[in-house]
Amino acid sequence: MRYTEEDCIRDTTQHIHEVRKQLSRVIVDLTERGRVHDLSKLKSPELEVFTEYTPKLRESTYGSDEYKENLAGMQVALQHHYESNSHHPEHYEDGIKGMDLLDIIEMFCDWKAATLRHADGNLNKSIEINQKRFGYSNDLAQIFKNSVKIFE
Structure with a gap:
């Protein structure tokens, strides 16, 4: 045929x-x-902690020592937040390797939105910092960098 x-x-x-x-x-x-997305932040135990720390985070540079100190003070809320939201690598036992494609897309959109909350927010810089923080590959980092233009 x-x-x-x-x-x-x-x-x-x-x-x-x-x-x-x-x-x-x-x-x-x-x-x-x-x-x-992030509705868990609107209820206890997250609401009280995020109410206190959101202004502090806004005034700090992402990845700085000051930023990390603020995160340390938020551990109770962050643990609950990560357990409740699969778009965070901390949600998974094996971190970012446990995520699916939709988790990755939501996480990346979350990173972009977070840059808008900081006076010196920069998505490319966040990609670099987060590669060290979460240990993802150079290939994934490059895909993220290629995707920055989506938000311009």
């Missing part, structure tokens, strides 16, 4: 439909993640 242009068009159309279906699934999941 000869494979014709009509066969090719049919097969390609089916493929296009399947890709659209899979992208729609991702869109639905990301939309839900956006709806529930």
Whole structure:
């Protein structure tokens, strides 16, 4: 049997439909993640701690000693937050390696949003700091760097 242009068009159309279906699934999941993102911060035990520390974090440079000291003071809330939110590497026993693609996308969007809360926030700098902090590969770091333009 000869494979014709009509066969090719049919097969390609089916493929296009399947890709659209899979992208729609991702869109639905990301939309839900956006709806529930960080809602745990709005209740105890996180609310009280984030109320105290958010202004301190805003005034510090991400990754600085001052920033790390603030995080140390937030441990009770952060432990609860990480347990409740899968877009943080700390949620997983094996860190960022335990995350799925949607966790990674939400995490990256979270990093971008966090840069907007700091006077000196910089997504490229966050990528560098977080590579050391979470131990991800140079390949993933490059993918993140390539993605910065999405937010410009």
